[in-house]
Amino acid sequence: MASFRRHVIAVVLGIAVPLAGLIALEIASRSGWVNPTFLPPPSTILATFWGIIASGSFIAPLGQTLLLLFTGYGIGCAAAIALGVLMGSSRPVFNLFEPLTELLRPLPKPALLPALILFLGLGARMEITIVALGCFFPVLINTIQGVRAVEPTMINTARTFGHGPMAIWRRILLPASAPYILAGMRISLGLGLILVVTAEMIAGSGGLGDSILSAQRTFLVKESYAWLVVLALLGLLLTWLFTWVERRLAFWNAPQVQ
Amino acid sequence: MSIVTHRRSMRTGAGAPVAGSRLLVDEIGKSFLGPDGGTIAAIGNVSLDVAPGEFLAIVGPSGCGKSTLLQVIAGLMLPSSGKVRLGEHDVTGEPAHMVYLFQQYSKSLLPWMTVANNVMFAFSHRLKLSSNAAAARCRDYLAMVGLADFAQHYPWQLSGGMQQRVAIARALAAEPQVLLMDEPFSSVDALTRLDLHALILDLWTEKRFTAVLVTHDVDEAIFLADRVAVLTQRPAMLSEVIETKLPRPRHAIETRESRAFLALRHRLLKYLLARNQDGAHG
Numbered sequence: 291m292a293s294f295r296r297h298v299i300a301v302v303l304g305i306a307v308p309l310a311g312l313i314a315l316e317i318a319s320r321s322g323w324v325n326p327t328f329l330p331p332p333s334t335i336l337a338t339f340w341g342i343i344a345s346g347s348f349i350a351p352l353g354q355t356l357l358l359l360f361t362g363y364g365i366g367c368a369a370a371i372a373l374g375v376l377m378g379s380s381r382p383v384f385n386l387f388e389p390l391t392e393l394l395r396p397l398p399k400p401a402l403l404p405a406l407i408l409f410l411g412l413g414a415r416m417e418i419t420i421v422a423l424g425c426f427f428p429v430l431i432n433t434i435q436g437v438r439a440v441e442p443t444m445i446n447t448a449r450t451f452g453h454g455p456m457a458i459w460r461r462i463l464l465p466a467s468a469p470y471i472l473a474g475m476r477i478s479l480g481l482g483l484i485l486v487v488t489a490e491m492i493a494g495s496g497g498l499g500d501s502i503l504s505a506q507r508t509f510l511v512k513e514s515y516a517w518l519v520v521l522a523l524l525g526l527l528l529t530w531l532f533t534w535v536e537r538r539l540a541f542w543n544a545p546q547v548q
Numbered sequence: 549m550s551i552v553t554h555r556r557s558m559r560t561g562a563g564a565p566v567a568g569s570r571l572l573v574d575e576i577g578k579s580f581l582g583p584d585g586g587t588i589a590a591i592g593n594v595s596l597d598v599a600p601g602e603f604l605a606i607v608g609p610s611g612c613g614k615s616t617l618l619q620v621i622a623g624l625m626l627p628s629s630g631k632v633r634l635g636e637h638d639v640t641g642e643p644a645h646m647v648y649l650f651q652q653y654s655k656s657l658l659p660w661m662t663v664a665n666n667v668m669f670a671f672s673h674r675l676k677l678s679s680n681a682a683a684a685r686c687r688d689y690l691a692m693v694g695l696a697d698f699a700q701h702y703p704w705q706l707s708g709g710m711q712q713r714v715a716i717a718r719a720l721a722a723e724p725q726v727l728l729m730d731e732p733f734s735s736v737d738a739l740t741r742l743d744l745h746a747l748i749l750d751l752w753t754e755k756r757f758t759a760v761l762v763t764h765d766v767d768e769a770i771f772l773a774d775r776v777a778v779l780t781q782r783p784a785m786l787s788e789v790i791e792t793k794l795p796r797p798r799h800a801i802e803t804r805e806s807r808a809f810l811a812l813r814h815r816l817l818k819y820l821l822a823r824n825q826d827g828a829h830g
Contacts, residue, residue, distance in 0.1 A: 451669060451673075457673060
């Protein structure tokens with residue numbers, strides 16, 4: 291019971307700060323301290339948000355953003371895991387690709403947008419590519435580290451029972467480095483969301499990023515903020531979802547939780 | 549937990565004992581590349597001749613290259629000179645009939661697999677068994693080590709001694725002719741160790757595999773083995789091989805209190821301690 295009470299107190303405290311912030315903004319906007327044209331009272335933004343949800347008009351932009359995000363994320367992660375396992379387990383392969391990846395990794399990915407637009411235009415291909423590029427590097431770095439951190443004893447165990455190199459990849463290296471790979475994928479998911487929204491704002495062909503920017507440009511300020519709320523909730527939902535997946539896939543990494 | 553009770557639960561015919569082959573370690577030498585570019589000799593020149601079904605223990609001061617020697621025998625590492633033969637065949641990679649039991653069960657058992665899947669990892673890729681047959685074989689071997697009820701647990705849910713039992717069950721489920729053991733009893737508490745000694749002797753008596761045990765525990769070596777090979781400081785050389793000649797079956801308490809046991813212990817400890825001091829002063 292004590293733990294339940296502590297839990298309730300934690301939730302109440304957690305809600306208190308955002309609620310206080312919203313009330314402050316409400317007062318600021320209504321009293322005219324802040325120009326209501328730039329920041330409408332949160333209560334009116336919330337009403338607009340409910341309108342978007344109730345009318346179902348959020349479905350198309352959200353669906354487009356999710357589709358682009360997950361396509362790019364999937365491609366980026368899959369490529370990074372494949373190359374990362376190779377680079378982590380083979381010194382020559384590592385030496386071959388390391389200078390290139392170290393050159394491209396620190397580059398802020400939005401800087402690549404102009405070049406990508408030249409080659410791929412302002413559509414889904416460009417948006418998916420920028421997301422894939424952004425998601426690639428954190429997963430690559432973590433996969434290399436994860437594969438290197440695999441206990442030699444585990445590999446020797448597989449060898450002593452006569453497992454070949456392919457089986458060692460699939461049954462030892464991949465699962466053993468899964469906690470590292472998933473940590474990289476968690477970072478990439480956040481990056482992917484940033485990049486898909488940025489790309490949508492530039493492409494202007496639909497999606498949540500486009501919705502936020504177009505609403506602002508057409509002086510639909512309340513709508514612009516309401517789309518921001520949709521985006522914030524999407525981010526929260528993705529984090530929860532990822533934590534759930536991570537717990538299931540790397541359940542053995544935190545035995546104390548059991 | 550008594551050894552006797554879980555021996556009874558064992559089904560007979562769960563893999564007949566394999567006709568063994570002689571294990572020949574022929575003038576093995578092993579050196580590594582040192583940090584300064586020079587070579588560091590780990591094993592000088594070691595020859596051993598292990599009869600099928602024999603229990604050989606290898607003792608030596610810590611860091612003398614015992615584990616390296618065992619890994620070379622297992623084919624996990626190539627020797628710099630000499631060769632290992634099992635029966636008619638030279639050992640050049642991991643041979644199908646030898647299994648290595650590691651000291652660190654926590655690193656050797658795969659934490660993402662259940663106990664049952666860990667055991668099946670030893671044989672399911674080699675034998676195309678139906679899932680029923682594979683499960684039955686898995687059950688048999690887990691029953692032999694008294695863990696039939698823990699098949700669906702994960703290794704990290706078990707105690708250290710139980711984990712090493714799983715590792716033993718997994719090693720034997722591959723039905724090896726030769727079981728190579730690298731200090732497998734050194735990371736469990738003293739009582740569990742005695743329990744595991746009895747277990748491994750029971751299983752060895754039943755299955756008649758050739759056993760090679762590397763250990764720094766003189767008592768353990770004498771208690772378990774037919775012969776004890778003593779290695780020198782690095783680079784390891786064979787200094788002598790002693791036949792224990794203790795009667796079997798051996799008993800946890802009586803055997804250790806017998807005159808013959810104490811005499812062997814005296815001789816080996818004296819020898820190893822003198823060696824250690826040589827090393828310390830030289």
